[in-house]
Amino acid sequence: IIMIQLRHIDKYYRTKLHQTFVLKDINLEIEKGEFVTIMGPSGSGKSTLMNIIGMLDEPSEGEYYFAGEPVHTFSERKRSDLHKNNIGFIFQAYHLIDELTVYENIETPLLYKKVKSDDRKRIVSDLLDRFNIVAKRDLFPHQLSGGQQQLVGVARALAVQPKLLLADEPTGNLHSEQGRKIMELFQKLNQEEGITILQVTHSEENAQYGGRIVQLLDGMVVSDEKTQPISANS
Ligand code: ADP
Numbered sequence: 195i196i197m198i199q200l201r202h203i204d205k206y207y208r209t210k211l212h213q214t215f216v217l218k219d220i221n222l223e224i225e226k227g228e229f230v231t232i233m234g235p236s237g238s239g240k241s242t243l244m245n246i247i248g249m250l251d252e253p254s255e256g257e258y259y260f261a262g263e264p265v266h267t268f269s270e271r272k273r274s275d276l277h278k279n280n281i282g283f284i285f286q287a288y289h290l291i292d293e294l295t296v297y298e299n300i301e302t303p304l305l306y307k308k309v310k311s312d313d314r315k316r317i318v319s320d321l322l323d324r325f326n327i328v329a330k331r332d333l334f335p336h337q338l339s340g341g342q343q344q345l346v347g348v349a350r351a352l353a354v355q356p357k358l359l360l361a362d363e364p365t366g367n368l369h370s371e372q373g374r375k376i377m378e379l380f381q382k383l384n385q386e387e388g389i390t391i392l393q394v395t396h397s398e399e400n401a402q403y404g405g406r407i408v409q410l411l412d413g414m415v416v417s418d419e420k421t422q423p424i425s426a427n428s
């Protein structure tokens with residue numbers, strides 16, 4: 195089953211004199227259950243591609259099908275609905291809300307999704323339990339280590355039970371040991387729960403947790419290879 199299909203995607207910005215291309219003729223298919231890593235130098239278009247796939251941004255040209263749905267024809271409202279019901283986003287700098295507790299941060303996407311109070315309680319409690327952060331539930335983000343903040347970021351992304359998890363440099367602000375834990379968690383979510391994962395990273399080591407590496411250069415896909423994922427138990 196194909197989850198993501200991009201056909202001839204361009205993204206450009208216009209100024210008075212120039213048209214600057216950020217993405218050029220991107221053609222990409224990602225199947226349900228894949229764990230894909232996007233790599234490439236700074237400025238090659240990785241974040242822009244992630245934002246388009248995550249429906250936070252629109253392509254200038256081309257077609258985007260998500261689980262067969264033609265996202266490129268959707269209104270902003272319809273795109274936003276598709277996004278909030280299907281996609282979990284994880285950021286390098288966590289993007290937690292400083293004024294909200296751990297519990298409230300994880301609950302936020304469920305409020306947007308208008309999930310009922312009882313269900314919200316159950317889902318958030320399960321996630322706190324599962325990530326061993328029950329004791330931190332009433333703390334604020336600044337009272338946590340980076341690794342713990344990113345765990346909350348992952349829990350928040352998982353709250354809506356997403357079909358697709360998008361992570362833009364998820365370990366970029368973490369020490370290597372904390373980063374490894376997040377990567378092992380991603381691998382588990384992918385292998386045991388079948389969640390499709392798309393991550394951007396500069397780290398060769400992180401890339402090894404997935405099964406496919408797509409290289410971007412100057413807004414174009416210059417390589418796309420299947421790889422053998424390393425085993426967390428080895
Ligand atoms: P973003 O699009 O999120 O700003 P960038 O691609 O600009 O991300 O890079 C994020 C950070 O990673 C930058 O500070 C950049 O200097 C750094 N970086 C770039 N290349 C590498 C690399 N090969 N290894 C480690 N860090 C890198």
Ligand code: ADP
Binds near residue numbers: 236238240243
């Ligand atoms: P990466 O994540 O690989 O570092 P980005 O997708 O963040 O790359 O950016 C790719 C290019 O797009 C960069 O050269 C950046 O300057 C340009 N870009 C991003 N957003 C805009 C914008 N709003 N207007 C003009 N150029 C932009």
